[in-house]
Amino acid sequence: QVQLVESGGGLVQPGGSLRLSCAASGFTFSSYTMSWYRQAPGKEREFVAFITSAGGSTNYADSVKGRFTISRDNGNDTLYLQMNSLKPEDTAVYYCRVWRNARGYWGQGTQVTVSS
Numbered sequence: 001q002v003q004l005v006e007s008g009g010g011l012v013q014p015g016g017s018l019r020l021s022c023a024a025s026g027f028t029f030s031s032y033t034m035s036w037y038r039q040a041p042g043k044e045r046e047f048v049a050f051i052t053s054a055g056g057s058t059n060y061a062d063s064v065k066g067r068f069t070i071s072r073d074n075g076n077d078t079l080y081l082q083m084n085s086l087k088p089e090d091t092a093v094y095y096c097r098v099w100r101n102a103r104g105y106w107g108q109g110t111q112v113t114v115s116s
Helices: none
Strands: 003-007 010-012 018-025 034-039 046-051 058-060 068-073 078-083 092-100 103-106 110-114
Touching: 003 092, 018 034, 018 092, 018 110, 034 068, 034 078, 046 068, 046 078, 058 068
Parallel strands: 010 110
Antiparallel strands: 003 018, 018 078, 034 046, 034 092, 046 058, 068 078, 092 103, 092 110
């Protein structure tokens, strides 16, 4: 079955950096577009970024453009999100997602807290 396991979250000061990972299994990772989403306390889950199957195309939410970079390693079935210049408003649980067989699959999420 599809499994997505996020890691790499933590507490970081404003202006700092984190790199999130999402280990995928149970499907042919290299065939699917992958996405990152986030959900802040009291808010709806929102799109952060996506990357196409071969990594040739990416797209970002305006709020993270220029600060976050999505990438993937198809040889190791892993998705990444490099987050630089972090702001307090980036505090959220971050999730990776794959859309497969007409439904979305989500990981359990990893908490990112940006605070001094």
